Amino acid sequence: MYPWLQQAWQDLLRERDRLPHALLITGEPGIGKRVFAEYLAQFLLCEDTQKSTVPCGVCDGCRWYLAGNHPDFRVLQPEDAEDERPDEADSKKAKKKSEIIRVEDVRGLADFVNLSAHRRSLRVTLVVPADTMNVAAANAFLKTLEEPPAGAVFILVADHWRRLLPTIRSRCRVFPLALPEPHIAMQWLNAHGVVNPTLHLAHTGGAPLAAMDDAAxxxxxxxxxxxxxxxxxxxxxxxxxxxxxxxxxxxxxxxxxxxxxxxxxxxxxxxxxxxxxxxxxxxxxxxxxxxxxxxxxxxxxxxxxxxxxxxxxxxxxxxxxxxxxxxxxxxxxxxxxxx
Incomplete structure (x- = not known):
């Protein structure tokens, strides 16, 4: 968890017993929204009944999650798409990242969401970036949000959350993450060896992760x-x-x-x-x-x-x-x- 997200994490934990079935995490690009969402997913899937503020990291649920193969966790995101590039010497099909979440991707979640959980009672789906769902995908996803199966939890992450269908937004609790204070962002960038962090932080509007990418x-x-x-x-x-x-x-x-x-x-x-x-x-x-x-x-x-x-x-x-x-x-x- 990045230092500037610690307070937001504590705020969220205060409502851990009242968390909705759908949480929409918003904020500027480059502040760590996905990391925050993934940390929440691990926390929800952690099987340590004594955990208070962090996932234990050692239980079966955490080990499965950290290994990337937890049976009760799915990520809905733009998939790799084949792209023919005839100007390449080997004329092979290269892989490029699709820029939208398609309706086929959403429909592929049906079995996971509606079947019983493997480990405990929860099935967690991370949707990132949620604002890349096309119209058909958004409408298909809305049907799941309208009548969520018991134990299904959805964590949506979006840079441009207002692009989501209003009906999707209305069925989620919006949880905004703020830009860090400049001195905190500067300390973090300095600690990671970024040259001229002030300028790169300005170029990215104060987002430290984006500033690091900007510098490189x-x-x-x-x-x-x-x-x-x-x-x-x-x-x-x-x-x-x-x-x-x-x-x-x-x-x-x-x-x-x-x-x-x-x-x-x-x-x-x-x-x-x-x-x-x-x-x-x-x-x-x-x-x-x-x-x-x-x-x-x-x-x-x-x-x-x-x-x-x-x-x-x-x-x-x-x-x-x-x-x-x-x-x-x-x-x-x-x-x-x-x-």
Missing amino acids: AEWLPVRQNFLEHIAEPATLDVLKLSAELDKAKLDTDLVIAWLQKWIYDLISLGLAQKIRYYPDWKDALGRLAPRAPFLMQYVNQLTEAQKLSRHPLNQRLVFESLLFAYVDALRGKGRQGKV
């Missing part, structure tokens, strides 16, 4: 190049930059997030004289900040683009549309880009 990311030069280009909108070559981003083969939502953070800082600096994500770009942001009022409508376009980022859209066209709209917005022109 292979795409750092790509982001640097991207920011250099959008910092000079007057000379921005949208087609060239979009082609470079497309060639880098990054996730669409990652690039959109870079742009969202840039726009957030522009507006925040223009209206409140504050920078959250890119303090290392203060001068460039300062030059563009007077145009912040023109960007309000553009924020909505980025939000809609982020919602569609997992769909099989033409990535290059998405980048072109958003970057052209960015330039237009800074000029005070409205472009209703379609992505």
Whole structure:
């Protein structure tokens, strides 16, 4: 358990006798929501009747769980999908991670949820990320939540929990995890040898696990190049930059997030004289900040683009549309880009 999650864990334990059959754990990406959920799952499956605040780690239930083969635990998550990549030399099918939880995955839970438990009375299902269920999967999962079998416990984890069906949210108890205090996050990053933790923590909005990933990311030069280009909108070559981003083969939502953070800082600096994500770009942001009022409508376009980022859209066209709209917005022109 990460140090910044200890208080939340204690808060949850105070209600251990009143835990609902479905718990929705929410919070910013990169703060350890899945670790928290997995720790809760182990705690529920721990067979030590004397446990108080932590799973014992040595009973049969804990040993099975830690070995990854507990018969009363399942994880519902996007599955590996086969992807044909003809440009590879061996022309073999490579595995890539699917980005959605499909209805077939949800239906596969039926036997596990409805049969009797093997060890004790509980059957625990971890759904992560719950907000990646497509519409059919969400509707199928809702049926299970509406009439849960006795002993079935569901732990849902979501970065964007409002994307879940309202009917699913209403059947879960929402348990938010907060960002850690900056000094706690800094201590943890320093202890793990992260160079310049203050900057990486800023880039990720204060999430320490995301900051660690940020510091080690292979795409750092790509982001640097991207920011250099959008910092000079007057000379921005949208087609060239979009082609470079497309060639880098990054996730669409990652690039959109870079742009969202840039726009957030522009507006925040223009209206409140504050920078959250890119303090290392203060001068460039300062030059563009007077145009912040023109960007309000553009924020909505980025939000809609982020919602569609997992769909099989033409990535290059998405980048072109958003970057052209960015330039237009800074000029005070409205472009209703379609992505």
